[in-house]
Structures are given as C-alpha cells and as structure tokens.
Amino acid sequence: MSRKSKQTKKSTNGAEIGRRSFMGTLAAAAGTSAVAGTLSPFAASAKAETVHFASNTPGMGGGGPFRAEIDIRDCDVEGEIPSNIDGAFYRVGPDWQYPPMQGNIPFDGEGHVSMFRISNGHVDFKSRYPRTQRFKAQAAARKRLFGMYRNPFTDDPSVKNVSRGTANTHVVYHHGLLFSLKEDSPPVAMNPLTLETVDDYYTFGGGLHSLTHTAHPKFDTATGEMISYGYEAKGMATDDIYVFSANTKGKITWETWIKVPYVGMVHDFAVSQKYIAFLVIPMATNVERMKQGQVHFAWDSNLPTWFGVLERGGDGKDVRWFKGPERCATHVMGAFSDGNKIYVDMDMALKNQFPFFPNLHGEPWDPKSATGTLHRLSVDLSDKTPRDYNMEELYPQSGALPRQDDRYQTIPYRYGFMPTSDPTRPLNAKLGNMPFRPTNSYTKFDHATRKTSEFWVGDDSGLQECCFIPRSKDAAEGDGYLVGVANRLLEGGRADLIIVDTQRMEDGVIAKVGLPFRTYSQVHGWWVPAYALPKT
Numbered sequence: 267m268s269r270k271s272k273q274t275k276k277s278t279n280g281a282e283i284g285r286r287s288f289m290g291t292l293a294a295a296a297g298t299s300a301v302a303g304t305l306s307p308f309a310a311s312a313k314a315e316t317v318h319f320a321s322n323t324p325g326m327g328g329g330g331p332f333r334a335e336i337d338i339r340d341c342d343v344e345g346e347i348p349s350n351i352d353g354a355f356y357r358v359g360p361d362w363q364y365p366p367m368q369g370n371i372p373f374d375g376e377g378h379v380s381m382f383r384i385s386n387g388h389v390d391f392k393s394r395y396p397r398t399q400r401f402k403a404q405a406a407a408r409k410r411l412f413g414m415y416r417n418p419f420t421d422d423p424s425v426k427n428v429s430r431g432t433a434n435t436h437v438v439y440h441h442g443l444l445f446s447l448k449e450d451s452p453p454v455a456m457n458p459l460t461l462e463t464v465d466d467y468y469t470f471g472g473g474l475h476s477l478t479h480t481a482h483p484k485f486d487t488a489t490g491e492m493i494s495y496g497y498e499a500k501g502m503a504t505d506d507i508y509v510f511s512a513n514t515k516g517k518i519t520w521e522t523w524i525k526v527p528y529v530g531m532v533h534d535f536a537v538s539q540k541y542i543a544f545l546v547i548p549m550a551t552n553v554e555r556m557k558q559g560q561v562h563f564a565w566d567s568n569l570p571t572w573f574g575v576l577e578r579g580g581d582g583k584d585v586r587w588f589k590g591p592e593r594c595a596t597h598v599m600g601a602f603s604d605g606n607k608i609y610v611d612m613d614m615a616l617k618n619q620f621p622f623f624p625n626l627h628g629e630p631w632d633p634k635s636a637t638g639t640l641h642r643l644s645v646d647l648s649d650k651t652p653r654d655y656n657m658e659e660l661y662p663q664s665g666a667l668p669r670q671d672d673r674y675q676t677i678p679y680r681y682g683f684m685p686t687s688d689p690t691r692p693l694n695a696k697l698g699n700m701p702f703r704p705t706n707s708y709t710k711f712d713h714a715t716r717k718t719s720e721f722w723v724g725d726d727s728g729l730q731e732c733c734f735i736p737r738s739k740d741a742a743e744g745d746g747y748l749v750g751v752a753n754r755l756l757e758g759g760r761a762d763l764i765i766v767d768t769q770r771m772e773d774g775v776i777a778k779v780g781l782p783f784r785t786y787s788q789v790h791g792w793w794v795p796a797y798a799l800p801k802t
C-alpha cells in the first residue's frame with residue numbers, strides 16, 4: 267500500500283501544525299531529527315535516565331507491559347482450523363511504552379495491535395505498536411511525555427501540539443485501511459497486511475470536522491457505509507457530538523452536529539436503518555479535577571442518563587433526549603428500528619463499572635452494582651410525549667463487551683455473543699483466592715427464543731473479548747465461529763487464540779493457536795475475511 271500520510275496535523279486543542287513543524291517538535295523534544303524505527307541507540311537525547319516499570323504500575327497485575335513487536339510464521343496449532351476460516355483477526359489493547367505517571371490508569375497505555383492471519387489451517391502472528399504522534403514523540407525523547415488519562419494539563423510542554431491519541435481501544439477495517447482507534451482523537455490508519463502506520467492523524471481526506479473520533483463506528487452491510495461520530499468534538503469538555511457517514515471509498519457523504527445534555531463519556535452508539543442513538547452516562551468530564559492532575563472522568567451519581575435519538579441522514583435538529591435513572595452502560599450488542607421505534611441492546615449496570623474512575627461523591631466502588639447484564643433500551647418516536655426511555659433486562663448472565671454477527675449491524679438481528687462470568691463453574695484450586703473471578707465463558711444469546719448456550723473455557727483460564735467469524739460469506743446469521751484470546755492462568759497468563767463453533771458451543775474449543783508468551787490484554791478486536799483484504 268502506498269497511501270501517504272496527511273501533510274497537515276491537528277492538535278487536540280485544534281491548532282493546526284504542518285508536518286514540518288510537527289517533525290520540528292519531535293526534534294526539539296529529542297535533540298535529534300530521528301523518529302521511531304530509525305533511532306540511533308546513541309541518540310543525543312539519551313540521558314542517564316533508566317526505564318523501569320515499578321511493581322505498582324497499572325496493569326502490572328497481568329504480568330507487566332508486553333512491549334515486544336513480534337512476528338511468528340506458522341504458530342503452533344492444536345486441533346484443526348476449518349478451511350473455511352480465511353482472513354485476519356485483529357486485536358488491540360493498551361501496552362505501556364514508558365512507565366506511566368503515578369496514579370494513571372491501565373487504559374492510557376499506548377495501543378498495540380496484533381494480527382492472527384489465518385489461512386488453510388495455518389496461522390501467522392504479527393504485532394506492532396501504531397506509530398501515533400504520541401508514540402513517536404516519546405520514542406524520540408526516550409521517556410514519557412504525556413501525563414494522566416485524557417488530561418493535557420499534566421503533559422510535558424514539549425508535546426503541546428502533538429496528538430494525545432493512544433490508538434489503544436478498537437481496531438476496525440474500512441476502504442482498505444485498518445483503523446486503530448481511541449475516542450479522544452482521529453483514527454490512526456495502518457496497512458492491514460504489514461501493520462505499518464500510514465497516517466497518524468486520519469481525517470478522511472480532510473473531510474473529518476471533529477477533533478475526536480469514537481472507537482466504535484458502525485457498518486451498514488447493504489451500503490458499505492461506515493457511520494461514526496466524535497464526542498467532545500470541538501475540543502476538551504465541549505458539549506458537541508459530530509456525526510457522519512463515509513462511503514466505501516472513505517469519502518464523508520453526510521455530517522451533522524448535535525449537543526449533549528451534559529458532557530460525559532459517550533463510548534459507543536447505536537445505528538439502525540432509520541435512527542442514530544446515543545446514551546450519555548454519569549461518567550462526567552471533570553475539568554476541575556483535571557486541573558488538579560486527575561483523570562478525565564469522575565462518576566457523578568447525581569446525574570441521570572440521557573438517551574438521545576436523531577434521524578440518520580438528517581440535519582440533527584430533530585434530536586430528542588429521553589431521561590433515565592443513574593446507570594452505567596458502555597457497549598452496544600446490536601440495534602434496529604421498527605417503524606418509528608428504535609431498540610438498542612447494551613450491557614448495563616446500576617453504577618460505575620470502572621474502579622479506576624473515581625466516584626465523585628465519595629461512595630466506595632461497589633463490584634455488585636458494577637455487574638452488567640444485557641438490557642434493551644427503546645423509545646417510540648411517534649409518541650410526542652414520552653420523557654423516559656424504556657429499559658428491559660433481557661438475560662441474567664453477567665458480562666461485558668457484547669458482540670454480534672457484524673453483518674447485521676444496523677438491522678434486526680437474532681444472535682449476540684458476550685464474554686460472561688458463570689459463577690457455577692469451578693475455579694482451579696491452584697489459583698487460590700483471586701480478587702476478581704476471571705471471565706470464564708462465552709455465551710450465545712438467541713433473542714428469538716431468549717435461550718442461551720455457553721462455552722466454558724475451563725477452570726484455569728480467563729477469556730478476553732470474542733469476535734464472530736461467519737462460516738461462509740453467505741452463511742446464516744450467527745452460523746460460524748467465535749475467536750478470542752484465552753489466558754492460561756497457571757502458566758503466567760500465557761495466551762492461546764481459541765476457536766469455538768457457534769453451533770456447538772458446549773463442545774468446547776475446536777482449535778487453539780498457542781502463543782509462547784503472555785500478550786497484552788485486548789480491549790476490542792475485529793475480523794476481516796480474506797476476500798476483503800488488499801492483495802498486496
């Protein structure tokens with residue numbers, strides 16, 4: 267791929283700087299013009315500062331940062347990978363580049379993308395850090411330059427005009443590019459075959475008019491569109507959401523702006539054929555705390571939730587906000603509309619689900635009220651009087667990170683999948699008393715019958731997010747495989763990629779791909795079939 271990086275850069279505070287001045291910023295920070303990948307080990311910037319990760323570094327409970335970029339041709343495969351699995355499974359998660367600021371949270375590590383390329387029963391593994399502006403600046407300086415999670419007040423002054431984006435949350439594929447995403451910044455575009463970064467600040471050819479971009483765009487299979495948004499879109503703590511869609515060539519063909527009732531986390535959204543919906547939760551942006559050196563968010567239990575709906579393709583003036591009680595919900599399994607009604611399925615909990623984001627009013631973090639289950643939110647837009655949205659708990663299983671057969675995004679769907687914690691399953695006695703029980707199951711949900719089926723990983727392992735692979739291009743909805751990483755807890759968390767047949771969940775793993783190490787934790791992943799990948 268010969269796509270060139272953009273020549274214009276935009277900082278998180280909106281100041282435009284040219285590539286030349288951006289490189290100048292790096293040079294000033296480093297005392298050299300070198301960038302990552304070409305750095306001399308004896309660059310002038312190298313000071314007598316050691317790089318050491320303290321044992322209390324966030325995320326060290328999993329064994330510490332991974333930090334290695336790996337290539338393995340022909341991974342170890344146990345079992346038989348079905349020949350109809352041909353494509354690439356991408357995953358991304360935070361992996362500290364340098365020791366973080368004291369008190370920072372695990373989700374602020376630099377994004378690290380890995381790819382399992384599966385074809386004809388063979389699996390090649392590759393991992394690369396996206397070369398974000400932040401990664402390059404820190405590599406040149408040989409130290410951390412960015413402070414707390416989404417808090418520019420804590421940064422080194424030398425990176426005032428460098429994008430803070432870590433690209434650590436989700437990885438998706440559209441118009442031939444792999445996008446590594448963090449919701450506080452525009453996408454970072456990568457070559458899907460080599461994982462080379464091709465644009466560290468992707469703006470859809472200059473068409474993106476937001477300073478931010480969600481980690482959770484949606485895809486309309488019928489049109490090939492990517493529908494997406496950015497919140498805090500005009501800069502830190504602004505109450506603007508920018509909504510847009512891009513066609514199959516990456517050209518933005520529709521955009522609009524709306525205002526939110528209050529500024530807080532809008533991590534995911536819902537898209538149906540007719541509507542777009544957002545849920546604003548009490549994870550409120552708190553600038554005063556940021557000025558005191560804290561992270562971007564704090565949970566304000568005095569705030570309600572707001573469910574906002576606007577027509578897709580419209581001018582945004584029709585947006586209506588429906589009130590709900592204090593709840594925490596971050597991820598959408600699926601969404602669809604029926605006439606003037608919209609339905610959105612999310613995992614939802616009573617209170618703050620993130621122990622590292624503080625409760626503003628001093629309440630202790632409560633793991634019980636943080637336990638999420640699948641809920642269906644709905645409103646009828648033809649009713650001009652409703653003030654609350656409807657909320658129904660669909661299943662008792664607790665979990666997070668729900669997924670669906672992604673071919674059914676935006677349309678009525680029947681099947682969903684979610685990593686769940688089954689409390690009836692045993693835990694290996696050798697694991698002792700763990701502070702949190704590992705996620706031990708993948709559950710398949712059938713919304714037509716409300717029945718579930720479960721894959722259990724065993725008593726010695728924990729599961730990361732799963733991703734659905736259709737059995738064939740035209741396979742029926744939900745007919746295929748789940749793929750995800752299992753950590754072997756009695757082996758220091760060593761990672762296996764496991765493959766499960768969605769028609770035989772209880773039968774267990776049909777094939778596993780063994781990695782000879784413990785890799786970093788994934789936030790989200792994405793499957794791209796071989797026919798959709800570029801040839802070279």
Ligand SMILES: [Fe+2]
Pocket residue numbers: 435436481482533597790
């Ligand atoms: Fe997410």
